[in-house]
Every structure is written in structure tokens, then in C-alpha cells.
């Protein structure tokens with residue numbers, strides 16, 4: 284235990300589908316990161332919150348209205364309850380925190396302990412027991428309570444558990460930045476001493492995405508934990524968690540090269556590097572492809588860069604592995620919706636959080652044109668959750684569901700929306716679709732990772748040039764782009780119409796002709812998705828970059 288050097292803090296971590304303590308990309312990235320650290324035998328411990336009710340379970344009514352219910356799961360099935368409890372002072376009274384441990388075991392048996400903090404203790408008031416109940420629920424006051432438990436409670440818990448030689452505290456997004464307050468108290472209130480120990484990853488390319496709190500609320504909730512110079516390090520008028528994290532870190536990074544540029548533009552006073560995201564290869568490679576890689580690329584799990592050799596796999600075997608996974612998806616669609624999707628039809632998948640900037644309904648901009656191009660030639664499968672308070676996001680879901688219904692009834696096009704997007708459905712979709720669609724408003728997709736999962740299963744991406752796809756797209760070789768290159772680093776008003784026109788144009792002139800009339804070309808693109816994308820956009824490569832650039836403290840210059 285004493286050898287562990289780095290503590291990884293994240294508000295959400297998605298390790299497995301039966302530990303539903305995540306909402307989307309941030310959590311999946313964190314989970315995949317820890318799996319790769321375990322495979323690489325890196326000396327890392329992780330901290331997050333337990334969320335006994337998860338995020339939420341999504342049901343969609345016949346009219347397309349999202350209905351939410353609580354997740355129900357039992358941590359005791361997968362984790363062990365630890366002995367130590369730590370006491371926090373929140374709103375001027377005691378709040379006790381206990382911890383559960385999940386052991387993330389790597390390929391060679393190395394364990395990354397993942398600590399889940401829990402305030403559901405009889406010692407606590409009911410409102411404090413609820414702090415770790417549900418992810419991203421409640422108002423700003425609930426949010427700051429959760430972030431105090433994560434940051435300050437997490438740092439205290441690590442100490443209580445005996446992690447005393449930590450050289451690096453990694454804040455995965457600003458949610459954990461209150462840990463710097465705890466470190467300040469331990470280190471004689473010396474900013475420089477804290478800065479030497481902290482690193483930060485930002486995931487948000489829009490100013491509104493960064494957590495901010497009124498100082499009145501901060502004072503009320505954090506009280507004695509608030510350092511006297513908080514306005515110098517966290518923002519003059521309101522406490523901004525990103526500014527705090529940036530000010531207190533020796534190293535900071537964005538999650539794709541473009542996102543690094545966008546972040547430097549947003550925070551010009553800071554040095555912000557970029558480490559492009561990845562996915563955990565063994566987790567997101569479907570069984571038929573695992574068998575194929577085991578046959579042709581032994582050692583790919585420990586060293587996914589080897590997937591670069593995928594172009595030597597015979598076309599027929601790539602195609603038949605894909606057909607196995609496609610059949611699973613089509614069977615699931617039939618089971619859940621009653622719709623029969625023909626296996627020989629080009630099937631396009633789209634699944635992500637239903638935030639408006641992701642433009643889940645862009646495909647339906649010009650219905651007549653869509654139907655003219657795709658009738659009998661393409662079918663579409665959608666999934667995604669909207670945050671319970673995201674009214675416009677829910678409206679996007681409603682629109683997709685209702686358009687799907689109309690197109691189906693008029694016998695024009697097959698479109699389905701699958702409920703309750705989670706890790707299992709994500710795996711099914713990114714392996715079973717023929718092409719993976721993504722069309723966010725540039726440059727708001729910090730990285731995006733579902734397309735990397737698709738690439739691991741030889742499913743080419745068809746995406747707006749944003750996030751990782753700027754780096755991964757070789758037109759007509761690894762997949763296809765939509766719209767113009769992303770030259771801008773500021774928020775701009777994208778033209779929905781221009782992007783939609785390009786989407787239709789590519790469907791009509793590139794995807795559909797290649798899929799039906801040029802099978803060797805399609806197989807070539809499938810193989811290059813693996814060889815050129817999966818070999819790079821995996822968390823093994825990413826974690827090695829973190830170990831080298833972020834987790835290795837720079838030597839202090841001697842005057």
C-alpha cells in the first residue's frame with residue numbers, strides 16, 4: 284500500500300454495468316483509465332462516491348417522454364466495506380464518511396483499489412445520509428456537499444487508509460478540487476507545496492460547463508475548510524472549481540489536441556497541455572473480435588498498439604465477425620421494439636447523452652431528402668439519456684421517438700430509439716452498427732469516446748470533425764467526416780443546415796455506394812478503423828502519456 288504514488292479522483296467512475304455510479308463519458312473514461320492502470324501495474328488508487336441510487340434508469344413512454352426511476356443495487360455484492368470512518372465538518376456539524384473498496388484487477392494480477400465514499404451512516408442526519416445517494420441530482424447546494432465529500436472526505440479517507448506516500452493527486456475534472464483545501468491545511472497553507480502534488484484534467488469546452496458556487500454558499504458549507512485567500516486561487520466573484528484546480532496544479536491537460544487549444548483560449552493564464560482520450564481495448568472489443576485478434580494479433584490486450592497489424596486479417600473473417608455482432612444488435616432491437624431490422628441493410632448507430640449540442644436530431648433536418656436517400660438502403664438506431672433537468676435534451680429524445688414512429692407508420696424508413704443507454708447497450712451498439720454517427724456542434728465535444736469503441740469493432744466512424752475524430756479521421760480510409768474542418772477555437776454558431784446537407788451528401792455518395800457496390804472498399808475501411816484508430820485511441824496509450832507527462836513530477840530547478 285505504501286508504494287502507491289497517485290490518487291485518482293473522479294465524481295463518477297464506470298467500471299462495470301452493475302456498479303451504476305456513472306452518467307456518461309466522464310465516468311466511462313475514468314473506469315477505462317483505471318482498468319489500463321491495473322493492466323500496466325501502475326501504482327494508483329482511485330476515489331469516487333457510491334451513489335446508492337445510481338444516476339437513473341430511463342424509460343421512454345410511447346410518446347417519447349423520458350421517465351426516470353431510481354437504480355437499485357447493492358455494493359456488498361462487488362465490494363468490501365472498509366473499517367475506517369472519517370469525520371467532516373460540513374455546515375458546522377459533523378458528517379461521517381465510510382468507504383467501500385472495489386479491486387480492479389489487471390491482466391497480470393496488479394490491483395488498483397477503487398474507494399467509494401459513503402455517507403449513508405446511522406451517525407448522520409437524514410439529509411447528510413443522502414449526500415452520496417444519487418449522481419448529479421439536486422441543486423447547487425447538494426452539488427457542493429458532494430464535492431466536499433469527494434475532495435476533502437476523499438483526501439482524509441486516503442490518509443485514514445494508510446496511503447501516506449502519495450506524490451500526485453489527480454483531479455479528473457474540477458469536481459474534486461476541494462481536495463486542495465485539505466492539502467493546504469496539511470502543508471502549512473503553502474500554495475506551492477500543494478501545487479507540487481496536484482494535477483488536473485479538464486473535460487469541458489464551454490464556460491457554462493464548469494462548476495461555480497457563490498461564496499456565501501461556500502462559506503456556509505465549508506466554513507473552516509475555506510482558506511483565507513480563496514478568492515486569489517478560485518476566482519474573485521464566485522468560486523470556480525476549474526480555476527481552483529488550474530491554480531493549484533503543477534500540470535493540466537485537455538482530453539484531445541483540439542480541446543487543449545480550446546481550453547488554452549478559455550483560460551489564457553494557464554499552461555494547458557493535451558492528452559487525447561482512449562477506451563480500454565479489452566472491455567470494448569466484442570467477443571467475436573476478441574477471438575479474431577487473439578488469432579491474428581496475440582498480445583493485443585496488453586499492448587493494443589499491436590492492433591495496427593489488423594490490416595493483415597483476411598477481409599472475410601473481419602466481415603463474418605462483424606456479422607455475428609450485428610446479429611446480436613438486431614436481435615436486441617427486435618426483442619425490445621418488435622421492429623425487424625434486415626441484416627443486409629446498412630445500419631447506422633447513434634448513442635450519447637441527449638445534450639442539445641450533440642444534435643441527436645440533426646439527421647431529421649430534411650425528412651424528405653433523408654427518406655429519398657435512405658429508403659430501403661439504411662436504417663437507424665438511437666439511444667441516450669437526458670439529464671433529468673435538461674428540458675431541451677428531453678425534447679430532442681421526444682422528437683427522435685416521434686419522427687421514428689411516423690417514418691415507420693408511413694413505411695418510409697426504419698428508425699428505433701432504445702431505452703436506458705448504459706455500458707451494456709453501449710457495447711452492443713458500438714459493435715453491432717455498420718457505421719457510427721456523431722454530429723456535435725463544434726468545438727463542444729471535448730473528445731468523445733464511443734467512436735473509439737466502434738473502431739475497436741471495425742465499425743467506421745461517420746462524424747463531425749471535433750474532439751478525437753480530428754486526429755482519427757482519414758477520409759474514406761478510417762471513416763468519413765461531416766461538415767468543414769474545425770478551424771475555430773472559440774464557440775461559434777454552427778450551421779445546422781450545412782452540416783445536415785453534408786451528412787446527406789456523404790450518406791448518398793460515399794457510405795451507401797461503398798456499402799452496397801464496393802464490398803472490398805468497405806472491408807478496407809473496417810480494417811483501417813482498427814489498424815489506424817483502435818491502435819491509437821485506447822487507454823493503454825493514454826495512461827502511458829499520463830504516467831510520463833502528468834504523474835512524473837518535474838525536477839525542481841536548482842538556483
Ligand SMILES: *Cc1c(COP(=O)(O)O)cnc(C)c1O
Pocket residue numbers: 306307308309311634635636704705706709710730731732733734736
Ligand atoms: C462510451 C459511453 C459514453 C461516452 O460516449 P461519447 O461518444 O463520449 O458520448 C457515454 N455513455 C455510455 C453508456 C458509454 O458507454
